Amino acid sequence: MDLDNFMLMRDEILLTVIILMMLVAEVLLSQKNKKYVIQLGLVLFAGYTFQSFIPNETGELFGGSYKTYPLVHLFKAILAFGVMMILLQSVTWIKEKLLPYDFAAEFFILIFSSLIGLNFMVSAGDFLMFYLGLELSTMPIIALTAFEFWNHRSVEAGVKYIMLASVSSAILLFGVSLVYATAGSIQFDVITGAMHLPLLEIIGLIMIFIGVGFKISLVPFHFWAADVYEGAPTVISNYLSVISKGGAVYVLMTLLFIVFKAFQTEWNWIMYGISILTMLIGNLFALRQQNMKRFLAFSSVAQAGFILLAMLSNNELGVKAIIYFLLIYIFSNVAAFGVVQVISLKTGKENIDDYTGLYRTNPKLSLVLMIALFSLAGIPPVAGFFAKFFLYAAAASKGYYLLIFIAVLNVTISLYYYLLPVRAAFLRTSENPIPYFKSDIYSKMAFVIAMVGLLVLGLYSGVFEYISGMSNIL
Amino acid sequence: MIEGVTLFEIMSLTTILFFIGIYGFLTRTNLIAMLMSLELMVNAEAINFVAINKYLSPTVMQGQIFSLFIIALAAAETALALAIILHLYRLTKTVDVKEVKELKY
Numbered sequence: 001m002d003l004d005n006f007m008l009m010r011d012e013i014l015l016t017v018i019i020l021m022m023l024v025a026e027v028l029l030s031q032k033n034k035k036y037v038i039q040l041g042l043v044l045f046a047g048y049t050f051q052s053f054i055p056n057e058t059g060e061l062f063g064g065s066y067k068t069y070p071l072v073h074l075f076k077a078i079l080a081f082g083v084m085m086i087l088l089q090s091v092t093w094i095k096e097k098l099l100p101y102d103f104a105a106e107f108f109i110l111i112f113s114s115l116i117g118l119n120f121m122v123s124a125g126d127f128l129m130f131y132l133g134l135e136l137s138t139m140p141i142i143a144l145t146a147f148e149f150w151n152h153r154s155v156e157a158g159v160k161y162i163m164l165a166s167v168s169s170a171i172l173l174f175g176v177s178l179v180y181a182t183a184g185s186i187q188f189d190v191i192t193g194a195m196h197l198p199l200l201e202i203i204g205l206i207m208i209f210i211g212v213g214f215k216i217s218l219v220p221f222h223f224w225a226a227d228v229y230e231g232a233p234t235v236i237s238n239y240l241s242v243i244s245k246g247g248a249v250y251v252l253m254t255l256l257f258i259v260f261k262a263f264q265t266e267w268n269w270i271m272y273g274i275s276i277l278t279m280l281i282g283n284l285f286a287l288r289q290q291n292m293k294r295f296l297a298f299s300s301v302a303q304a305g306f307i308l309l310a311m312l313s314n315n316e317l318g319v320k321a322i323i324y325f326l327l328i329y330i331f332s333n334v335a336a337f338g339v340v341q342v343i344s345l346k347t348g349k350e351n352i353d354d355y356t357g358l359y360r361t362n363p364k365l366s367l368v369l370m371i372a373l374f375s376l377a378g379i380p381p382v383a384g385f386f387a388k389f390f391l392y393a394a395a396a397s398k399g400y401y402l403l404i405f406i407a408v409l410n411v412t413i414s415l416y417y418y419l420l421p422v423r424a425a426f427l428r429t430s431e432n433p434i435p436y437f438k439s440d441i442y443s444k445m446a447f448v449i450a451m452v453g454l455l456v457l458g459l460y461s462g463v464f465e466y467i468s469g470m471s472n473i474l
Numbered sequence: 475m476i477e478g479v480t481l482f483e484i485m486s487l488t489t490i491l492f493f494i495g496i497y498g499f500l501t502r503t504n505l506i507a508m509l510m511s512l513e514l515m516v517n518a519e520a521i522n523f524v525a526i527n528k529y530l531s532p533t534v535m536q537g538q539i540f541s542l543f544i545i546a547l548a549a550a551e552t553a554l555a556l557a558i559i560l561h562l563y564r565l566t567k568t569v570d571v572k573e574v575k576e577l578k579y
Contacts (some may be wrong), residue, residue: 128540135547139554146558152565163508166551167499170515173544177522181485184531186540227577232481293514407501 008059008068011052011076015116018044019109026105031118034102038094041108042087042442049084052077060125064187067125071470075250075323076119082243082330083115088446089338090235092345092359097148097233100446107147110140111239118247122254127176130251134172137244138165138215144239145232164214164224172211179259188259195262205260205267212255215248218308219278222301226285229297237293238337241300243274246326249307253319256311264314271308272403278305279410286417291349292340295417296333300378302414305327309407310394317397320468321390327467328375328387328457335372335450340364342439357433360427365439366425368447375454375467377418383457389463400426481529483523491518505559505569509552516548 004015014386025040056073060066090107098104117136124130142165146158176186182201183191195201210221217225229237256267289295307325310318342365344350359366375384388411392404439447457463491514498511520541527537563569 112520128536128543131540132543135551139550142549142554146561149561153576155558155561155565156576159562159574160577162551162555163499163512166512166555167496168516169529169551170495170512170519173516173519174522177519177526180523180537180540181526181530185534186536231577309557331562386485467517 005059005061008057008061009046009066010056011073011080012116012119014048014051015112015119018048019112019116021103022108022112026109026425031102034104035095035099036059037104038091038225040167041105042091045080045084045087045108045112049077049080052080062129064125064189065129065317066120066123068123071319071323071467072123072250074467074470075122075246075326076332078323078327079115079118079243080248082201082246082334083111084240085334085338085449086238086243087111088442088449089238089334089341089441093233093235093341096345103147107144110144114138114140114144114239114244114322118244122247122250124251124254125188127180129189131169131173132177134211134215134251135169137247138169141236141240141244144236145228147236148233153231154233155231156298157228160224160231161228168211168214168221171207175204175207175209175211178207188254191259191262198263201260202263202266205263206270208255208268209252209267212248212252213274216245216252216304216307217301218274218304219281219301220274221280222282225301226289226294226297229300230291230293234293234337234341237297238334238341241296241337242326242333243303245300246330249304249322249326253311253322257319258316268312268314272310272400275305275308275312275403276406278302278308279407280305281415283410283413286414290353292350292352292355292421293337295352295421296336296340299414299418300333302410303376305410306388306391306407309400309403310391312400312403313394313398315394315397317390317393320464320470321387321394323467324464325387325391327463328383328454331450331453331457332372332375332382332384335368335447335454336376337371338443338446339372342443343434345438347434352421352424354434355421355424356428357430360429361433361436368451369425370422370449371454373418373422375458377415379415381458382454386458386461386464432462475532481525484525484529486515488518488522488525491515491521503571505562505571508571509555509559513548513552516544520544520548 022041025037055070056068058069094104094107098107114137117133120129121133121137124133142158142162145161146155148154178200180186182197183194185191214221260267279302282305283296286295286298289298307322310321371382375382378384378388395404494514496513499508502508523537523541559569
């Protein structure tokens with residue numbers, strides 16, 4: 001273990017250092033200066049985000065437990081970028097709700113711990129590291145879900161989340177133990193080449209799939225999503241819907257494409273069914289939602305179905321399409337949740353009907369909402385269209401034309417409900433619309449980044465080419 | 475390794491234990507009892523890992539180390555769950571899941 005080896009995992013080490021610095025700052029700052037913790041956290045994390053875009057080398061540590069290669073490093077950078085935008089949006093919430101209770105530093109520490117967990121999870125080389133990363137990424141977020149402990153809804157969401165998350169991780173662990181029993185090892189490379197009792201391994205695969213599918217909120221395991229997203233602070237719903245879902249999608253790709261490569265025909269059928277179910281049920285439930293957070297929760301369930309579409313292709317194009325989709329999904333969902341966040345903080349209103357006439361009072365905010373929702377729906381000038389297009393292309397490369405047809409039908413359904421808030425904001429007039437207000441500078445920064453990202457990525461293909469040029473996990 | 479006991483018997487025991495845990499989790503309405511069922515499931519897995527390690531690949535210690543981590547993480551999970559349940563109790567004076575119903579359609 002020398003310096004070169006350490007440089008391989010510099011993301012995780014830097015995050016640990018940042019967490020320690022936040023802890024020290026929390027202790028040293030006097031009560032009067034506590035609010036500077038927010039600026040400190042933002043500046044440190046911005047530095048981390050910048051350095052994470054510098055490419056890293058390929059290599060492995062701890063006897064193959066930890067693996068890193070350019071693509072996974074790029075993915076970590078994308079996650080860090082998403083977290084940066086979420087942190088920018090959360091500043092007002094922290095100032096209003098957490099500073100009076102002196103919880104600002106804890107918020108940053110918990111969210112950074114969760115990001116470390118995700119980083120370890122996506123670059124795991126064996127099941128132990130994978131499991132530790134999964135738990136480390138989930139548990140701080142559960143604590144944050146129940147962070148508004150004076151608020152009944154938040155605590156209830158926390159209880160629901162921790163009970164279901166623990167059960168799903170217990171099921172996942174049982175699956176891992178079955179795979180360990182048949183392959184005799186927990187290392188991914190060894191398991192790939194050692195299959196003794198296929199039936200037991202398939203049961204293990206299904207159980208592991210349940211555990212990861214819970215994090216991605218695929219359909220039979222999606223019941224927690226709407227409740228937790230609605231009850232949790234909006235910042236945390238945002239984190240859950242983009243960052244922790246994105247990390248779990250990447251690790252599911254690693255598991256299916258590398259570890260369970262031998263069972264490709266079996267898991268293809270599972271994924272085929274679950275993809276259709278996820279798209280359909282996510283869409284149908286989103287149709288009837290009134291609360292914006294629940295609505296975005298079900299829309300993110302439906303988006304997970306589209307991600308599975310590309311995973312069926314099981315080739316390089318699929319991996320690249322999914323990473324590109326996740327990048328754009330982060331931009332659009334962060335913007336959409338950000339609008340909900342600023343409005344609910346200012347006025348306490350979260351329903352779609354409350355947005356009636358928003359364009360006349362807050363034109364910029366409603367434009368952001370419109371572009372974000374158009375991108376989620378996949379309407380051409382915005383980046384979301386190309387993200388979905390590459391997902392279809394990946395599925396078409398293996399000839400799943402019927403599935404693509406079903407997906408296109410689902411996009412048509414989803415157009416209806418994505419346009420509902422837009423119609424309320426632009427075409428309707430209301431007696432008492434949400435009054436004009438100025439968002440804070442940090443939220444504005446996050447909105448500008450997201451809008452520039454969505455419009456530029458929609459017109460400029462360089463980013464997808466850059467991702468395509470990366471070496472692959474396959 | 476235990477004389478006269480095969481791996482099949484141990485794994486049958488842990489599988490039964492696991493599904494008792496699932497059954498308890500699904501049927502109990504008290505949150506503390508649900509946590510106990512959860513503990514049953516996790517412990518079944520810890521036994522599983524140790525037994526598989528000892529019977530099938532005794533030279534490499536992967537399974538036993540895994541079970542150590544499982545025990546530690548289960549403790550952390552329970553602590554977090556109990557803390558949240560305590561907050562719920564302060565707000566609603568109940569730990570029954572049927573009373574926890576503010577968030578639904």
